[in-house]
Amino acid sequence: MPRPPLFQRARVARIVRETADAATFVLTPDGGPFTYRAGQFCTFRVAVDGVELLRSYSMSSAPETDGELMTTVKRVPTGRVSNWLLDNVTEGDSLELTRPFGVFCLRDTDAPLLGFAGGSGITPILSLAKSALASTSRTVRLLCADRSPDAALFEAALAGLAARHPGRFSYTRHYDSAAGFLDPAAIKDFVAGDGAADTYLCGPDPFMDLVETALPGPGKVFVERFGGTAPLPEPGDDLEGTVTIRLGRKKASVPRKDGETLLQSARRAGLAPPFSCEAGNCATCMAVVTDGSATMRVNDALEDDEVAEGYVLTCQAVPDTPDITVVWE
Numbered sequence: 001m002p003r004p005p006l007f008q009r010a011r012v013a014r015i016v017r018e019t020a021d022a023a024t025f026v027l028t029p030d031g032g033p034f035t036y037r038a039g040q041f042c043t044f045r046v047a048v049d050g051v052e053l054l055r056s057y058s059m060s061s062a063p064e065t066d067g068e069l070m071t072t073v074k075r076v077p078t079g080r081v082s083n084w085l086l087d088n089v090t091e092g093d094s095l096e097l098t099r100p101f102g103v104f105c106l107r108d109t110d111a112p113l114l115g116f117a118g119g120s121g122i123t124p125i126l127s128l129a130k131s132a133l134a135s136t137s138r139t140v141r142l143l144c145a146d147r148s149p150d151a152a153l154f155e156a157a158l159a160g161l162a163a164r165h166p167g168r169f170s171y172t173r174h175y176d177s178a179a180g181f182l183d184p185a186a187i188k189d190f191v192a193g194d195g196a197a198d199t200y201l202c203g204p205d206p207f208m209d210l211v212e213t214a215l216p217g218p219g220k221v222f223v224e225r226f227g228g229t230a231p232l233p234e235p236g237d238d239l240e241g242t243v244t245i246r247l248g249r250k251k252a253s254v255p256r257k258d259g260e261t262l263l264q265s266a267r268r269a270g271l272a273p274p275f276s277c278e279a280g281n282c283a284t285c286m287a288v289v290t291d292g293s294a295t296m297r298v299n300d301a302l303e304d305d306e307v308a309e310g311y312v313l314t315c316q317a318v319p320d321t322p323d324i325t326v327v328w329e
């Protein structure tokens with residue numbers, strides 16, 4: 001079955017101010033019902049001062065519990081898109097967004113669920129918690145870390161879940177302003193007897209590194225990264241073979257280079273395909289390999305069936321075959 005178009009438009013039905021620096025955008029997709037899984041995200045394409053920018057935002061809604069599609073955006077100091085969305089978008093506006101992506105999703109298990117959320121990282125974790133409570137009998141416990149109480153998102157939603165699911169759902173707040181940064185002992189204390197739980201982790205990189213290191217195991221750990229990572233290595237020498245790129249009506253070829261990603265090859269060929277994180281998180285750079293094959297260094301966005309159909313994150317995909325053709329649809 002053909003995949004739906006990458007981009008579509010949605011109308012902003014409502015904007016819910018969550019804190020001074022965050023708001024939830026309740027969206028009505030123009031194409032009708034929108035199929036997604038809890039924990040996934042969409043990438044928004046906006047024009048800020050005439051420059052097209054792409055940024056991903058996770059769903060704070062869950063398909064099992066919310067009739068409406070919601071994403072929650074938190075302001076990043078000096079951030080171009082988060083500030084533009086929070087300061088310029090009003091109810092009734094139309095936004096452009098991709099179909100949903102992401103693999104930060106529930107798996108089929110009865111294991112307890114632990115969530116560690118730092119700041120805006122609560123967004124996909126709230127979606128996962130709602131989904132797990134509605135569609136399984138799993139217990140769900142969240143540890144939410146924020147700078148201060150006035151920055152903490154979704155207090156009413158979390159309190160509502162606790163009231164509706166006594167004995168199955170609880171959440172603990174940690175405020176840096178009161179207790180300093182979380183430390184490994186606090187994380188181990190929180191996990192307590194749930195070492196075999198599925199653990200979901202989303203927040204600033206130092207927070208995620210701390211939690212990942214402190215987790216006692218042996219449970220499975222799922223991680224969603226909002227920010228970029230270290231820059232990619234520079235490509236090496238020319239290799240035998242050709243990388244052929246098709247982007248819309250444009251077609252170009254360049255000799256293959258050792259370690260060069262398909263996105264880097266496309267840029268070297270003078271083309272400008274879309275991208276955002278360049279870290280394998282957002283799927284904005286997705287394209288399909290129609291001839292040859294490539295391996296992704298990181299894939300935190302595409303699902304197995306998309307990979308099986310030949311889709312790759314071009315910011316992470318390095319050719320395995322001398323000749324390769326990649327097509328941006």
Ligand SMILES: Cc1cc2nc3c(=O)[nH]c(=O)nc-3n(C[C@H](O)[C@H](O)[C@H](O)COP(=O)(O)OP(=O)(O)OC[C@H]3O[C@@H](n4cnc5c(N)ncnc54)[C@H](O)[C@@H]3O)c2cc1C
Pocket residue numbers: 041055056057058059072073074075076077078079080081082083120123124204225226227228277281282
């Ligand atoms: C899969 C995915 C899901 C995401 N989901 C959400 C979500 O649900 N809610 C949400 O608010 N954001 C989310 N993000 C982050 C979002 O996509 C943007 O990165 C963020 O809004 C900053 O974009 P900007 O244009 O405002 O800042 P930019 O102009 O890109 O960056 C400005 C400065 O802030 C730094 N920066 C960039 N991102 C962050 C960040 N996340 N935290 C702190 N500093 C940062 C940059 O290094 C730069 O110095 C998600 C990101 C990914 C990849």
Ligand code: FES
Pocket residue numbers: 274275276277278279280281282283284285286301313314315316
């Ligand atoms: S640009 Fe984000 S996954 Fe490639």
